[in-house]
Amino acid sequence: MTNKNKVISIIVICYTLIFINYVFVFKGEYNSETIFKIVFLVCAASITILSIYLLFIKKENNQIPKPSLNKEAPVVIPDKKKVFNSVKKIKSTGIKKVFGRPTSIYQSNKSKIDERKKRQEQAKIIYEEKELQRLIALEEITKKRAQQSKIKRVVKPIRSIKDNGVEPATKKTIACVEKKAVPKKTPALKKTIVKTKIKKRVNFSTLNIKTSTTKYPIIRKPNQNSIIRTFRFERNNRKGFKEEEFYGAIKRHFSKNFEVIDNAMLAIGTGTNPYEPDIAMVSKSDKNIYIDIEIDEPYAGVTRKLTHCYPEDVNRDNYFVDRGWFVIRFSEYQIHHQIKECLFQIAKVVSVIDANYKVGRLSAYKSLIKEPNWDTSKARFWESINYRESYLNHIFKPYKEPENIIDTALTAEEKAEERLVKPQAYIPIANKTKPKATVEKKIEVKPIRRPFVAPVKKVLDSNNSSVAKLIEMAVNKNYVIEMTYTNRSEETSTRKISQLKYTKEFMNKGYAYKDHFAGFCHNRLEDRSFKISRIEYMKILN
Incomplete structure (x- = not known):
């Protein structure tokens, strides 16, 4: 019985009880005019009794009805494939999709399964690492054993006791002396060499290749x-x-x-x-x-x-x-x-x-x-x-x-x-005058002479050296110079200067000794002073 039916039945019961109480208890009347009311009262009473029965007496039985005793009920065996498919579907899609409602139990079980898988994988990795270390240690032990030479057993018969006046032993007694050979020393340095079992040679002709040496x-x-x-x-x-x-x-x-x-x-x-x-x-x-x-x-x-x-x-x-x-x-x-x-x-x-x-x-x-x-x-x-x-x-x-x-x-x-190297610079020639001699003469091939190249005339100018070095050279060796000079009024001209010497004229103004020089200017035909930093280009003439 649903909740809605239960509520309706309770309302009908309450209404019937109120009506009976009102008609028979408070008024106490019973007339022919109330036949309709009596019919209604009977119907209401029957509905009330039915509702009480449905509410409190009858119980819902959703169980499968039992088979009759006369006929034997057939035994129902569940299909394994259907059961397996249903379980697989639950695992793949989850209980929420199969039954239409979420279940926290399945989620917790899934997290536990994932944790268990992770633990199993970690344990597997640790086991593989330990196994690898064990194999490496085993390989090292086998190498050490291989380096050591095999145990040699040297057979030596014991002296018989005949010398002491006693009869010798009936069976030869043999003593085995074990000797271990010293392991060979490994080389200290390992050289990274390109190893070739077969010696390589130049397996082609080089006659057509042009060479040059100069x-x-x-x-x-x-x-x-x-x-x-x-x-x-x-x-x-x-x-x-x-x-x-x-x-x-x-x-x-x-x-x-x-x-x-x-x-x-x-x-x-x-x-x-x-x-x-x-x-x-x-x-x-x-x-x-x-x-x-x-x-x-x-x-x-x-x-x-x-x-x-x-x-x-x-x-x-x-x-x-x-x-x-x-x-x-x-x-x-x-x-x-x-x-x-x-x-x-x-x-x-x-x-x-x-x-x-x-x-x-x-x-x-x-x-x-x-x-x-x-x-x-x-x-x-x-x-x-x-x-x-x-x-x-x-x-x-x-x-x-x-x-x-x-x-x-x-x-x-x-x-x-x-x-196996045969130098190309030496040519072996057999000596015909002395056939007994087996030694071969080795004649050295002279290198090709370089062609004569005329010496290049050096130009001493500011393109090849600094101006300060050229001025110092001209002062020391009394050279004549030609220069492109810019004066204070920013006029540029080409000048020829001789008899160069450093001047102290401008040292009082904070300049260094070699910042200025003096000389005879062939343009002005008089002695003039010049600032080295104003020279744009210069060259030594003689």
Whole structure:
């Protein structure tokens, strides 16, 4: 019975009771006119009794009716698939979607399940780490056991007791003495060397490659079947100013066919500095192409030391060429102004060796301006006028050299390669006059002489040196100068001055001794004083 029916029945009961109380108790009347009221009263009484019965006596029975005793009720077995699908649906969608109402119990159970899964995963990770540590420790123990030599059992028969007057033993008694060999000492230094089981050689012809030794780019080539020396991945020297830029350009254009390396080193032996290519190129194909790329500067930017003066690098280049390496040298000026033309020169050498290699877009950059190599006098002059700083537009700042200690001792593999090296600078010739002699003469090939270059006449002007230095030189050596000078009234004129000397005329006004100089002006034909800071341009005439 619903709540609405219950309320209606209670209202009817109350109304009936009030009516009975009013008619029979208070008035006490019973007339024929009240028949309709009596009928209504009977109906109301019956409804009241029915409502009391429904409210208090009858109970709702929602249970499934029991089967009759005469017939046996069939046993209903639930379908497993339906049960499984319903449970799966509850797990996937939640009780809220299945039954239409939220349940906090399911949510709490889900959080507990998630926490349990997390704990299980953490425990699994910890177990795997412990297992890995155990396996590593086990591997170390097996290595230690392998290093130790096997236990040797030396069989020694015990002396018989015959010497003491007693009969010897019927069975030979044997004592086993265990001896453990001392484990071998492991080497202290491990050298990072490119190991090759088979010795590599120059497996191509180099006859068609043009070489040059007096002008940049300098190209040197090895002979066919020359042994190729292995290199190490180490570097001791500091990189040059343009090396990083050129290394990136080579890597962009040649990385498909070559390994481009900026930390290669060829060891020479103990007590000597190794040879380190600025940039090394090693072919990835079957052809064993090894190229040493060098960038030469006339002097060091910070220490001002003269470098790469001819023939300073000849012996170094011979070392690489004798050991199967190409040497290609560019000047820093060429790299700075014509970097793509320099890349074309490398591609040109590779294309002559390997017919499958295509130059591609670099073929449009063939016009590389050749530059003659320099000697010490030319390099010293360039250093005095800051030649590198002018074309690089860069000022070199001092730096601290890193202290990197490299083991330059030759390994067994490198020594074996050195035994197979045949220097190109010596040609063996058999001695026909003395057939008994087995020693072969070695004739040294003289280097090619450089062509005569007329000395460059030095121009001493303010473009190559400071005005103050030129004035001091003219004062000390009595030179005649020509200068472009601006006076106090801002009039500019070209003047010729001789008999220069410093003057103390303006020291009372706060100027230094060498801020002004005096001399005979050939324009005014009289002695005049000049302020050095007003000179725009000057040069020494004699």
